[in-house]
Amino acid sequence: MGASPKRASVNAMDLATLAAVAFTLAISIHFVSAAIAAIRCRRKAALTPVEAGTPAVSLVRPVCGIENSVAETLESAFTLDYPHFELLFCVAQPRDAAIPLIEKLMRRHPQVRARILIGDDRISGNPKLNNMVKGWHGAKHDLVIFADSNVLMPRDYIQTLLARWDEKTGLVCAPPAASNPITWSAEIEAAFLNSYQARWQYCADTLGVGFAQGKNLLYRRDILEAGGGIAALARETAEDAASTKLIRGLGLKVRLAGPPFAQPLGVRVARDVWKRQVRWAQLRRASFPLCYTAEIFSTSLPTIGFAAIAGGFPLALAAALAWYGAECALARVAGWPLTPIMPFAMAARDLALPAIWIAGWRKTGFVWRGNAMQAEPASAFAAP
Numbered sequence: 001m002g003a004s005p006k007r008a009s010v011n012a013m014d015l016a017t018l019a020a021v022a023f024t025l026a027i028s029i030h031f032v033s034a035a036i037a038a039i040r041c042r043r044k045a046a047l048t049p050v051e052a053g054t055p056a057v058s059l060v061r062p063v064c065g066i067e068n069s070v071a072e073t074l075e076s077a078f079t080l081d082y083p084h085f086e087l088l089f090c091v092a093q094p095r096d097a098a099i100p101l102i103e104k105l106m107r108r109h110p111q112v113r114a115r116i117l118i119g120d121d122r123i124s125g126n127p128k129l130n131n132m133v134k135g136w137h138g139a140k141h142d143l144v145i146f147a148d149s150n151v152l153m154p155r156d157y158i159q160t161l162l163a164r165w166d167e168k169t170g171l172v173c174a175p176p177a178a179s180n181p182i183t184w185s186a187e188i189e190a191a192f193l194n195s196y197q198a199r200w201q202y203c204a205d206t207l208g209v210g211f212a213q214g215k216n217l218l219y220r221r222d223i224l225e226a227g228g229g230i231a232a233l234a235r236e237t238a239e240d241a242a243s244t245k246l247i248r249g250l251g252l253k254v255r256l257a258g259p260p261f262a263q264p265l266g267v268r269v270a271r272d273v274w275k276r277q278v279r280w281a282q283l284r285r286a287s288f289p290l291c292y293t294a295e296i297f298s299t300s301l302p303t304i305g306f307a308a309i310a311g312g313f314p315l316a317l318a319a320a321l322a323w324y325g326a327e328c329a330l331a332r333v334a335g336w337p338l339t340p341i342m343p344f345a346m347a348a349r350d351l352a353l354p355a356i357w358i359a360g361w362r363k364t365g366f367v368w369r370g371n372a373m374q375a376e377p378a379s380a381f382a383a384p
Contacts, residue, residue, distance in 0.1 A: 019309035026303040027322060034326040036206050037199040040258045041177070041334040047081065047156040048163055056084035057158055058139030062131040063091050063098045063149045064369055068266035069180070071101060076153040078109035085158060087114040090135040092127065094118050098149070124234030127371045128214070132239070136230045142221045151176065151215055152262040161218045161257045170252030171243055172218040173210075175201050176263035181337050186268035187345035188352075192277060194336045195327035196349060198260055200298065205256040211288075212247075212254050214240035216261060226250060237375050241287035259334060274352075279368065281360030282375035296357050299350040300324070320347075 059077060063070075077087055089102050099116065106114045121133040132146055145161065147153070154160070164172045175198050178190035204210055217240065224230065227246040236242035247254050285292040296302075300323040307319035324343045331338045364375050
């Protein structure tokens with residue numbers, strides 16, 4: 001016999017009640033995460049001052065080819081308001097198209113101690129790490145910053161990173177904040193980088209479980225050498241995941257500096273955005289599978305679903321407006337791009353995330369800058 005109408009009605013009420021509780025919890029977590037990120041990422045009113053007795057720093061920029069806005073981002077390293085630093089550009093191939101640009105910038109800013117290091121040290125299957133090695137060995141100072149070529153550095157870039165260092169720190173990093181999105185696909189990528197990825201990264205750091213992202217990495221030489229040196233970063237496919245595990249293994253913390261530094265996007269193509277997000281998903285799954293498993297619950301879709309079960313279409317619509325309203329408020333406080341189409345880009349991002357999450361589980365291989373790579377767990381790599 002089927003369930004009685006009364007029992008079916010009770011079951012429906014129980015489901016609606018559970019959905020209402022889940023919705024309340026999920027939307028509350030979202031509001032809290034947006035508030036934390038707004039505090040950590042808000043625009044600074046003034047530049048971070050240089051403290052007396054500030055240490056010398058080696059700033060290493062691995063470069064490969066010509067990217068969007070690369071002339072602007074590379075030149076930003078020559079205009080830093082910091083008294084003691086050297087600038088090292090690492091290039092794998094002697095005929096790289098970026099070398100004439102770097103030489104031009106060096107002639108334009110002769111007051112900056114800058115060098116170009118050319119060569120490819122094959123210590124891993126990660127071409128970026130292989131390009132970084134000569135910078136690590138060629139750096140003259142004990143504090144070494146690795147910064148991607150597409151990072152736009154403010155004048156107080158170095159002191160902003162140094163200000164986050166304390167006695168429990170083993171590594172300071174900063175995620176990118178997308179700027180200047182020109183195309184629809186660039187708007188979607190900005191929605192990924194800013195109010196989604198950066199939001200969760202700063203929340204994790206606030207909770208004391210910060211993790212590295214390879215855009216901006218500040219190392220202290222003795223700490224990295226205690227963990228096995230730069231060769232130890234070959235233990236994972238991604239050098240930032242290896243850095244996180246190395247620093248935590250030494251009993252130290254990875255800290256995030258804020259606000260994040262700009263990465264100009266310019267023109268982006270949907271295919272490239274998709275491939276980049278899937279590649280990053282594969283790397284996160286390989287290095288931190290438990291955290292990656294939970295990512296499926298980090299978007300708006302479960303929350304809107306709970307709202308629909310609890311209160312139908314009106315509550316689901318209110319949930320969507322509240323969710324993206326919080327993200328837009330965060331973007332406004334942080335000074336991130338907030339065009340009229342950004343809320344739609346955020347929604348497109350959330351619709352794509354389940355497919356990206358599944359692809360992260362299903363795929364292990366990818367091609368990056370012409371190099372075939374595998375996203376494998378740490379057990380697949382031999383210790384250096």
